[in-house]
Amino acid sequence: MNAVKATFEKANPGVTIQVKDYSQNFREVIGTQLAGGNAPDVLAITGGGGNNISAKVAGDKGYYADLSGQSWAAMVPATPKEQLSNTKGQLVAVPMTLSSIGGIYNQGAIQAAGLSVPNTWSQVLQFCQEAKAKGKVAYGLGLSDTWTTQMIPYALTASLVYGPDPKFTSEQSKGTKSFSQSAWKTSLDMYMQMKGQGCFNSSPNGTPYSQVQDAIRKGKTLATVSVASETAAIELTGPADLDLTYAAFPATDDASQTYLSTSTVGFGMNAKTQKKALAEKFLSWLATPETQVAYAKAFGDTAAMPGDVKQERQVSTLVQEYVDKDRITVWPDRDWPTTTIQPEVFDGVQALFSGRAHVGDVLKKMDAAFTQS
Amino acid sequence: MKRYTKKTAALEAALIAAAIIFLIPLFVLVSVALRDPAGSPGFLGFTWPLKFGNLATAWKQSQMGPSMLNSIMITGISVLLVIGIASTAGYVIARRTERWSRGMFYLFLTGFLFPGQLALVPLYVAFTKAGLVGNPFSVILISTAGNLPFGIFLYTAFLRDLAPDYEEAATLDGATPFRMFRSIVFPLMRPVTGTVGILSSLAIWNDFMHPLLYLTGGSTRTAPLSVYTFVGEYSANWPLVFSALITSVIPILVAYFLMQRFIMRGFATGLKG
Amino acid sequence: MSAHVQGPDPGGVTAPVVEARPAAAGADRPRVRPPRPRKSARPRPSFWFALPALLLFVVIVIAPNLQGFAYSFTNWDGFSPAADLVGLKNFSSLFSNGNSGRAVLNTLVLTAVVTVGQNVLGLLLALGLNANIKTKYALRLVFFLPVVLTPIVCGYLWKYLLTPEGSLNSALSAIGLPGLRQDWLGNPDLVLFSVCAAIIWQGAGYSMVIYLAGLQSVSEDVLEAAAIDGAGPSRRTWSITLPLINGSIVINLLLTVLGNLKQFDTVFSMTGGGPSGASDTMATIVYKTAFQYLQYPTALAQGVILTLFVGCVGFVQYRLTQRKALV
Numbered sequence: 001m002n003a004v005k006a007t008f009e010k011a012n013p014g015v016t017i018q019v020k021d022y023s024q025n026f027r028e029v030i031g032t033q034l035a036g037g038n039a040p041d042v043l044a045i046t047g048g049g050g051n052n053i054s055a056k057v058a059g060d061k062g063y064y065a066d067l068s069g070q071s072w073a074a075m076v077p078a079t080p081k082e083q084l085s086n087t088k089g090q091l092v093a094v095p096m097t098l099s100s101i102g103g104i105y106n107q108g109a110i111q112a113a114g115l116s117v118p119n120t121w122s123q124v125l126q127f128c129q130e131a132k133a134k135g136k137v138a139y140g141l142g143l144s145d146t147w148t149t150q151m152i153p154y155a156l157t158a159s160l161v162y163g164p165d166p167k168f169t170s171e172q173s174k175g176t177k178s179f180s181q182s183a184w185k186t187s188l189d190m191y192m193q194m195k196g197q198g199c200f201n202s203s204p205n206g207t208p209y210s211q212v213q214d215a216i217r218k219g220k221t222l223a224t225v226s227v228a229s230e231t232a233a234i235e236l237t238g239p240a241d242l243d244l245t246y247a248a249f250p251a252t253d254d255a256s257q258t259y260l261s262t263s264t265v266g267f268g269m270n271a272k273t274q275k276k277a278l279a280e281k282f283l284s285w286l287a288t289p290e291t292q293v294a295y296a297k298a299f300g301d302t303a304a305m306p307g308d309v310k311q312e313r314q315v316s317t318l319v320q321e322y323v324d325k326d327r328i329t330v331w332p333d334r335d336w337p338t339t340t341i342q343p344e345v346f347d348g349v350q351a352l353f354s355g356r357a358h359v360g361d362v363l364k365k366m367d368a369a370f371t372q373s
Numbered sequence: 374m375k376r377y378t379k380k381t382a383a384l385e386a387a388l389i390a391a392a393i394i395f396l397i398p399l400f401v402l403v404s405v406a407l408r409d410p411a412g413s414p415g416f417l418g419f420t421w422p423l424k425f426g427n428l429a430t431a432w433k434q435s436q437m438g439p440s441m442l443n444s445i446m447i448t449g450i451s452v453l454l455v456i457g458i459a460s461t462a463g464y465v466i467a468r469r470t471e472r473w474s475r476g477m478f479y480l481f482l483t484g485f486l487f488p489g490q491l492a493l494v495p496l497y498v499a500f501t502k503a504g505l506v507g508n509p510f511s512v513i514l515i516s517t518a519g520n521l522p523f524g525i526f527l528y529t530a531f532l533r534d535l536a537p538d539y540e541e542a543a544t545l546d547g548a549t550p551f552r553m554f555r556s557i558v559f560p561l562m563r564p565v566t567g568t569v570g571i572l573s574s575l576a577i578w579n580d581f582m583h584p585l586l587y588l589t590g591g592s593t594r595t596a597p598l599s600v601y602t603f604v605g606e607y608s609a610n611w612p613l614v615f616s617a618l619i620t621s622v623i624p625i626l627v628a629y630f631l632m633q634r635f636i637m638r639g640f641a642t643g644l645k646g
Numbered sequence: 647m648s649a650h651v652q653g654p655d656p657g658g659v660t661a662p663v664v665e666a667r668p669a670a671a672g673a674d675r676p677r678v679r680p681p682r683p684r685k686s687a688r689p690r691p692s693f694w695f696a697l698p699a700l701l702l703f704v705v706i707v708i709a710p711n712l713q714g715f716a717y718s719f720t721n722w723d724g725f726s727p728a729a730d731l732v733g734l735k736n737f738s739s740l741f742s743n744g745n746s747g748r749a750v751l752n753t754l755v756l757t758a759v760v761t762v763g764q765n766v767l768g769l770l771l772a773l774g775l776n777a778n779i780k781t782k783y784a785l786r787l788v789f790f791l792p793v794v795l796t797p798i799v800c801g802y803l804w805k806y807l808l809t810p811e812g813s814l815n816s817a818l819s820a821i822g823l824p825g826l827r828q829d830w831l832g833n834p835d836l837v838l839f840s841v842c843a844a845i846i847w848q849g850a851g852y853s854m855v856i857y858l859a860g861l862q863s864v865s866e867d868v869l870e871a872a873a874i875d876g877a878g879p880s881r882r883t884w885s886i887t888l889p890l891i892n893g894s895i896v897i898n899l900l901l902t903v904l905g906n907l908k909q910f911d912t913v914f915s916m917t918g919g920g921p922s923g924a925s926d927t928m929a930t931i932v933y934k935t936a937f938q939y940l941q942y943p944t945a946l947a948q949g950v951i952l953t954l955f956v957g958c959v960g961f962v963q964y965r966l967t968q969r970k971a972l973v
Contacts, residue, residue, distance in 0.1 A: 029586060031940070032497050033506075052940045144809075144831060146920060203810035205921040206832025210611070211809060237610045339939045347745075350921035354834050357922075377778055385779040391771070392788040398847065399791065401813050402803055462699035465691045477696060482964075484707055485900075486957045488908045490932040491949030492710035494942065495717065499710065518706035521699055540689035550691055579796045581911065597796050604802065611806070618799045629794045633787055 007294070008285055027053050034063045034270075041273040042282055045093040047083030047264040048334025055093060055268075059086030065269040066090040070280065072287035072305075077323075080264040080304050083330060093266030094287045095304035097296050100228045100262040100319050100328070101155045107243040109136070109219035117247050119255040121190070128199035131222050140221040141200045141353075142209030149349035150342070151225045152194070152249070154261045154331055156187035159251035162329040163259030169335045172370060179370070180363040188359040190251070192352060205353050217242060225249050228315045232300020246315045248322065260322040263331040264304055340369040406431075406615035424612065431616035435603035437596065441624060443588075444596040447509050448577045451516040455524050455573045456566055458517065463528025464558055468537065478529060484522030489582070497586060511587045512595075516580060520573040531565045532558075567635065578625055596621045711953070718946035736947035745923050746948060749931040750955075752838055756913075756927060757906040759839065763846040765898055768853025773883065775854070776861045786858070790851035797848070801915025804844035805831065831917055834924035841925055845912050853898050860894030861887070900963060907956045928952045 026044070031052035033039040045064065049056035058064060067073060068091045076084075080095035105117050113134045118124045131138035143149050160183035161168055171177040179185075194200065201207060201221065213230075215221035217238040224230075231244045250258045267286055269279045285291055289307030296303035296311065302319040303311060311317070322328050333342045348362030407423040432438065466478045496515070497506070505511040539561070543553045559566075584595040594602070600621045604614050718736055722729035771789055775782045792800065807813045808830035815827040830840040864887055872882050888895070910929040913919060919926035919934065926934075932952060936945030 027937070031937070032494065032586060144805075144917070144920065146918060201810070203829035203832045206808070206810050206829040208805060208809060211811065214611075237613075339941070343934070343939060346920075347922040354832065354921055354924075356834060377780075381778055384774055384777055385781060388771070388774045388779065388785055389781065392785050395788060395792070395847070397813075398803055398807055401807060405806070458699045458702065462696040465693060465696040468689050468691050469693075473693075477700065480708075481699070481703060483957070484703065485904050486953060486960050487707060487711050488929055488932070488949065488952045488956060490929060490936065491714035491946060491953055492707070493714075494936065495713035496706070496710040514702070515706055518702045521703050521707075525699065537689050544689055550689075550695070553689070554691065554695070575794065581796070581798055597798055600796070601798060614802070615806075618802060622795055622799060625794050626791075629791075630787075633790075 007291070008282060011285075012281070027051055031058070034058055034061075039063070039270045039272075041270055041275050041279045042267055043270060045084065045266055045268040046334070047080065047095075047266070048330065049336070051339060054334070055084045056086055059090070059092045059268075060088070063271055064092035065271045065273070065276075067092060067094070067269065067280075067283065070284060070287075072284055075287070075305060075307075077305070079262075079328065079330065080266070083264045083334065084266045084268075093268035094283050095264045095266040096286065096292065097229070097265055097299055097301040098262050098304045098319055098323070099265065099301055100260050100322075101151055101158075101225065101249070101331075102228060102260065102318070103139075103155075103223050103225050103247045103249045104216070104228075104231055104234065105223040105245045105247065106216050106219055106221075107245045108241065109216075110222050112219070113222065115222070117245055118250065119247075119258075120250050120253045122253050124250060125193070125197055125199075127222075128194065128197050132198045136219075137201045137215065137221040138199045138223060139194070140207075140212030140215050140224040141204035142207045142212040143204045143350055143353060144207055145209040146346040146350070148209050148212075148226065149346050150333075151227070152191050153184075153187050153345065153349070155225055155249035156190055156251040157184060157332060158259040158261035158329045159257060160184075160187050162261070162332060163257075163327065166329070169332065173337060175371075178363075179366045180360065184363060184366075185359060187251070188352070188362065191349075192359065195353065205350055216244075228319065229299050229301040231313075231315055235300070244314075246318055248318070259327045259329050260319065261331055262319070262328045263334060266304070336370065338369060338372055340372060341366055344369045402615055402619065405611055406619050408612045427612050427616040428620055431603070431613050432620045434613070435599045435617045435620070436594070437599055437617070437620050440594040440596050440599040441621075443509065443593055444578055445624070447512055447516065447584075447595060448574055451513050451520070451577050452570055452573050454513070454517040455520045456569055459521050459524030459569060460528050460559060460562060460566065461554065462521075463525045463532060464554060466525065467529045467532030468540075478525075481522045481525045484519075485526075489519075493582075493586070500587065506587055507593070509588060509593055512580075512583050515583050515587075516573075516577040519580075520576055524569045524573065527565050527569055528562060531562060535561065571632075575625075596624075714946050715950055715953075718943065718950045721943055722946075732943070736943040737951075739944055739947075745926060746931060748923055749926045749928050752925060753907060753909070753927045753929075756838060756842055756845075756909060757903055759842040760845050760849070760906045760909075761899065761902040763842065764849045764853050764902055765895075767846060767850040768898065769857050771850065771854040772857030772861055773887070776858060786855075789854055792848045793851045795848065797911035798915045800844060800848045801912045804840075804847075804912075805916045808840055832921055834921055837917055837921065837925045841913055841916055844916060845906070845909070848912070849902070853902070856894050856898050856901075857891065860891030864890045900960075903963060904956060904960055907959060908952075928955070 030039055030043060034053070043053075045058070046054045048054055052058060055064070064086070068085075068089075070091075072094065073091050076091065076095060080098070081091060084093040084095055085091045103117070110116065113131060113136060115127060115130055118127045128138040139152075141148065165171075168177060168182065172179075201212070201215070212221060212224050213234050216224060216234055228246055231246055234244060235242055248258045248260045252258070267283060269276070269283060273279050286295070287305060289303070289305065289309040292303035292305050292307070293309045293311055296306075296316065297313065300313070300315065302313075302316040303309075306316075306320075311320070333345075336342070344362070344366045348357060348365060351357035352359065352362060406427055407425065408427075409424055462477075462481070466474050466481075500506050500511050505514075539557050540553060543557055548557075579597060580595075581597045581601065584598045585601070588594060588598065600617055603617045717729060719731055719733060720729035721732045721735075775786055775789075779785075795803075809815075810829050810832065812830075814830065818824060818826045828836055831837050868886060868890075869882055872886055877885070908929050909927050910933065913925055913927055913930055914933070917925045919930045928948070929952065932945050932948045935941050935948055
């Protein structure tokens with residue numbers, strides 16, 4: 001945000017934008033502030049439901065202004081539009097970036113090891129074996145930071161569950177489908193298969209994610225599965241010649257059947273803002289292709305509405321390719337009806353890695369959390 | 374017992390060994406902070422030359438300067454309030470023997486028991502209604518109230534052990550209650566005041582949750598809050614993160630080294646069973 | 647400068663020794679006890695002196711807690727003003743949640759381990775530093791140093807030390823004990839004890855200083871007399887010193903037990919309660935339920951349980967020790 005605000009301030013003399021960064025506690029703080037009626041004028045909103053500041057939870061409570069009538073609203077692509085609208089169909093945010101989950105590979109290190117980026121599931125397992133033979137870790141896992149536990153399951157279920165069956169979650173709500181009786185089981189079994197084949201570093205549960213980042217920079221670990229913007233974070237303090245490749249993470253042996261799991265984050269307006277006109281002007285400016293691309297670049301991610309402006313990052317090229325092929329899904333938690341399912345994934349994956357649970361137990365708990373609503 | 378025997382020497386050696394073990398984590402903190410991010414000297418080594426620039430970079434990028442001033446202001450005002458309010462209340466509780474005085478003492482003691490989380494949301498809603506969110510005053514009020522029980526407890530315990538001879542004399546001389554408190558009782562309680570000051574300074578300086586919720590925005594952050602935000606943004610860069618950790622505790626370390634005699638003595642007299 | 651005031655000494659000395667202070671009103675008068683009945687001159691400070699403290703405490707601490715308590719019987723969502731009474735539903739859903747039970751157990755284990763560890767270590771250090779050693783002031787400084795670190799800083803630091811490739815494991819390999827390498831924070835059986843170690847490291851100096859304060863009031867003469875009577879060092883410590891510093895022991899126990907029943911900061915910054923809740927405490931569970939799972943009513947019910955828990959333990963501890971030392 002700081003990267004683009006100066007441009008707006010320059011174009012609008014007398015306006016200063018105060019950026020407030022709550023880092024890991026963003027949801028807690030903003031959620032409390034929304035309740036208290038003193039949230040910032042413009043704020044980041046996550047797509048779908050699933051958390052207290054999301055478009056469909058806080059949006060349904062009327063905390064965010066309806067932006068459907070804004071001039072840029074017509075240009076918002078379908079998936080982000082659906083995600084950033086509340087259940088009444090009111091658009092509540094300008095989509096900014098299209099985040100996605102994929103494999104992040106240290107290109108120099110995999111070439112030095114004589115390997116290449118895998119495109120099919122068999123190649124992934126082979127990649128693991130060969131990396132191990134060279135004394136390298138194939139995929140770094142830092143499960144001590146719980147948000148990383150879900151990366152591989154989300155990447156796999158994109159191709160195995162949500163891509164082939166876009167209505168999966170709504171059928172789950174009707175009670176006709178469940179985690180246990182779906183390819184979620186296959187996905188978690190595959191996760192464990194990767195563990196068994198030595199794809200990961202030892203003791204993932206005690207490893208902080210930042211050490212995985214470090215190991216990738218140094219080439220000791222060849223890759224990790226994470227969100228696309230992590231490419232920028234890893235490059236930030238890496239050596240100058242660090243070359244990262246971002247690729248969709250395959251779940252089948254047919255590369256054309258791979259889906260990319262994505263999510264949209266946008267900026268919306270506090271319904272109680274005192275500076276409505278100015279906030280609207282700012283949002284319109286955020287919607288322009290130039291701002292979008294500059295913002296995405298600073299984030300290491302892909303712009304949601306780039307227009308005709310070319311995005312140079314390899315990440316963006318790849319994501320755009322999947323958008324054009326219409327092979328994207330939405331992170332499953334965005335549509336989950338309760339907030340307790342995701343913690344079950346966190347706890348469950350950690351328990352799988354400490355040998356305290358079986359795949360079946362984890363899925364059973366997730367199902368229980370799903371039906372609790 | 375006063376002699377320095379072989380046994381004493383052995384004891385001294387053992388304690389020095391224990392101190393070295395105690396210092397290892399802090400040694401790691403410093404050695405990592407002064408490292409070249411690209412170097413990998415192993416977990417107990419330095420990279421040469423030492424990168425003191427990391428400290429400056431972390432200080433600047435985490436905006437520690439202004440945060441530090443905020444922390445100093447908030448801690449200073451709160452501690453003065455705790456001392457002023459707790460000492461007067463402790464005085465009343467210690468000197469009055471009626472039932473209400475006892476009840477009040479127990480009421481304040483319940484403050485030890487509340488875990489904080491129960492009150493977090495209702496308190497936030499109340500402060501929002503009062504328009505105090507975003508204002509450091511909110512954190513000052515909460516910190517003061519939160520540290521009252523321990524302060525009152527120490528002042529009361531101290532005064533109960535102190536026979537009221539001087540006060541009796543002053544009463545007979547016709548001193549007003551306030552004057553008597555200010556010029557007799559308060560000076561007598563100086564050792565406890567030191568202890569209360571030190572303990573509440575530490576607690577308020579280190580408080581994290583309340584500044585996080587109440588002090589929005591960059592200009593009124595506190596030092597621990599800046600550390601937390603910085604760690605979130607730069608989790609990738611251990612030397613910078615550890616540099617930020619160090620810069621955030623420098624003032625309190627300096628204060629500790631300057632006043633350590635006084636601190637130890639304050640403990641000795643204020644916390645004596 | 648000597649201490650102004652002596653505490654209640656074992657010999658039953660209750661009259662304090664007070665240095666004359668020129669600032670005292672009427673200090674120029676001869677210090678003669680007036681020949682009046684004691685009662686009439688007893689200072690009776692007005693209730694109003696306590697009012698500021700009372701007001702602030704009731705408004706900022708008591709009222710929101712009572713409000714939270716009241717809301718724990720409703721379906722209040724933390725956002726809207728509306729809330730309906732739901733009776734004990736929030737409490738019953740607590741018991742169906744396996745994590746809550748585990749957190750209670752973890753909290754008890756953590757409190758017990760830290761209380762024992764921190765007090766034993768603090769007491770040993772204090773006894774050592776009370777001896778006639780040359781470096782005692784420098785060593786006191788060292789052992790107290792961790793106390794001034796912010797708990798988050800301590801948590802991050804220990805997290806770094808205890809990772810699988812961290813300092814501790816590297817050190818174990820370096821000294822030829824690679825067999826002792828552990829996944830200190832990733833192994834569910836170990837993680838709670840790793841957290842305890844960090845808390846003890848940070849708190850031992852605090853306990854030590856309180857014990858040192860108590861030890862200052864133990865007279866050398868008594869110990870020497872006992873030594874002449876043939877009592878060995880450990881017997882002297884056990885039968886004479888410890889009973890004499892009973893007050894310090896009580897304060898230390900009270901602070902460590904109550905503080906750790908509410909333990910949040912260090913656990914949260916080191917492990918976040920993981921892996922899979924293996925290091926969750928009651929305080930982290932309340933936080934997660936409220937702010938991550940957004941189940942305010944359940945969180946409030948958990949908060950009530952935690953408060954009652956701490957309240958009972960605190961009360962029992964207070965009653966057991968009160969007559970001996972505190973009031």
